[in-house]
Amino acid sequence: MKASDLFVQCLENEGIEYIFGVTGEENADFVQSLQHSERIRFILTRHEQGAAFMAEAYGKLTGNPAVCLGTLGPGATNLITGVADANMDHAPLMVITGQGATTRQHKESHQIMDVVGMYEPVTKWAQSVHHPDSIPEIVRKAVRTARGEKPGAVHIELAENVARMETSVQPMEPRRFRRPGPDDKISDQAYDIIRRARAPIIIAGNGAIRKRASNQLRALAKRTGIPVTTTFMGKGAVDYEAEYALYTIGLGQWDYVADAVRDADVVITVGYDLVEYPPLRWNPDATETIVHIDFDPAEIDFEYHPEIELVGDIAHALWQFERRFARDGVPDYDFSVQRDARARMRADIEEHAGDDTEGVIRPQKAVWDVRRALGPHDILLCGVGAHKMWVGRHYHCREPNTCLIPNGFCSMGMPLPGAIGASLVAGERRILGIAGDGDFLMNVQEMETARRLDADITMLVWEDGGYGLIAWKQDEHFGSHTDLAFSNPDWLHLAAAFGWQGRYVANARDLRGALDDALNHPGPSLVVIPIDYRENLKLSKKLGVFSDQ
Structure with a gap:
């Protein structure tokens, strides 16, 4: 089959539902192949940046990537702001750009630029297709990389002459894996820190609204009463009507919720991304005892130096804590400052x-x-x-x-x-x-x-x-x-x-x-x-x- 036909079949195999974008000469073969797909819908947009934002919203809501499409040169540069936004906000997204033929990429030529090099700083992975037989591996790797924790953007470039080449290879079968959770020894150590605390608090970030993390976070907070505040991108990880909910933290000013964090002697971060809200704002003296729960190890930061890190599946880590509290009972924590912060914030809202x-x-x-x-x-x-x-x-x-x-x-x-x-x-x-x-x-x-x-x-x-x-x-x-x-x-x-x-x-x-x-x-x-x-x-x-x- 033609390489562009194989590319579309690989996307279909991965469950891609939507491609948003603007077509051009250098991606014409791909778009023609896409016309024959009964499983992927192409949405023509009025600007490539809009296409990227549409794909980003889709990725945030589903956990699966959509595709945004542009041609080479200005089409690729128009996409990049939305792609960067998705990548830094950890939304799975795939961007596909056309490119001039490989026979003219080595020299000064109409609209030719290093698009892959341009996308490397704003994606998890960027790759050009050099041979049609590599398309199944590239698409499989791209989707796994985009979906994997922490999710983000990936880029595939398809040159016009490569898109027209013939190939006999077939798409790869997608196979999923489950991320392991932290082991019992680390969980026991973290649990001991939380049990000995006077007034622990949870900061739930972007990662807390993904997969099963929200359900397990709610179960832990309901069991223990430990207050939960969320970042802007963690909204909804817990129900704001729950008594343990402390609304959000993330404003550039010192706010009521920051008083509750300052009073806490143990801060449990759940799926917290430093890019959302710098730790300097809530831990300016670097004195907080921090328990880090996330899919990845903690970012190195003077004001974010966790006492212990639970790296792996967030939901599993939270479940481990909830089961231990169910077994041992809940200590007599002091949440008076946290309750006061909730009351003051609620008064402002109303x-x-x-x-x-x-x-x-x-x-x-x-x-x-x-x-x-x-x-x-x-x-x-x-x-x-x-x-x-x-x-x-x-x-x-x-x-x-x-x-x-x-x-x-x-x-x-x-x-x-x-x-x-x-x-x-x-x-x-x-x-x-x-x-x-x-x-x-x-x-x-x-x-x-x-x-x-x-x-x-x-x-x-x-x-x-x-x-x-x-x-x-x-x-x-x-x-x-x-x-x-x-x-x-x-x-x-x-x-x-x-x-x-x-x-x-x-x-x-x-x-x-x-x-x-x-x-x-x-x-x-x-x-x-x-x-x-x-x-x-x-x-x-x-x-x-x-x-x-």
Whole structure:
């Protein structure tokens, strides 16, 4: 068969369902082969970056990679921001790029550049196909690498002349393996540290929402009462309504939850990635006793030097602890500071629930209404900007993987294409993206993709006419900010031009109803609100200045 036909068969064998992207001359053979697939759906996007964000959302929600596709040169460079975002946020993703023929790669030639070399820093593995017979091994290795802990992005380059070559090899059969858990001796040592603690606390990160980890974490916390706070990307690892839930940690300022961490004499980290929230912020004196539970050994860091590390399957490690506490009983821990932190945080969350402001809406009210409009299993996707700070602090989840926030690479532009990707995975659930006006317009062209697919999504845009998070930080540090203002389109005309339902909501009392209408409307809807970012500096005054670390 032709090499490109074999490539598609290998992807089918791996269970690949979607390929998002933009075609070009150098990947034409691959796309032609893809046309004959009955198991893989190709989604044409309006920009390669949007394709990468769609694939990232799919990977986060399923644990399996989708593919984003681009041609050589500018197609490959357009993909790279979304690919880097997926890789640093540990979402499984495969990127496939075309390339000029191997007969001209050695010299200056039209659109030729070292794409594999460019992708190596932002993927777990990047490889060019030099011979068609190697395709089954490359695809098998790529998928295993993308899915394996910690998940991430992989890249395969297929040159146009290699794609046309003939081959007689067959796809490889995918075979899975189960990651082992830590042995009993290490678990006993860690268990002894936790039992002797006065006030232990758990920080659950991105890894805690994967596989079976969330169920086992909840069982341990319910058994022991040990408080659990999550990072932004760990939201939903525990139900925020549970008494042991301490909401989230991760804001650039010192927050109430940080008081609870500082009071704890043992910090148990579960699937915690340092890229989410630097340990310098919660362990500035490097005095905490840390028990590290993760798929990988701890990253080397002065402020993150664990007393003991349980490396392997997270769920198994948590199960070992829960069984030991069931056998021995639970010590008389002192969680008074943690309970106080929960009460103070809950009061902040509820403070503006009944707002009736006109002409502008407070961020706290907007997040409150979003939480009430979405059910426990519905999905929120949040972008990057000042809105992320408010969603991170005030929006909390009952189930894992119901709030997707880019917090490793922190790229803007994810919510709209991410919501499209999510709608293909979980179309039976309500899907809402929150973006700032700057965030939303970075991939506004995907409004056409959403309409073409009839994606049942809602986008809530917070309008402030500028880059609000940068202004917030500059105001804190310098007392003023540089020119960060821009103008916006007529939102209702924009929505109509793309065939979306659109609504501008200026008054707080009307927001909840507008959200319900949009979420109940079949197809894509846009809701825009004027946001009151005067609340940013009020929060800074309450909590302190953003850290640069």
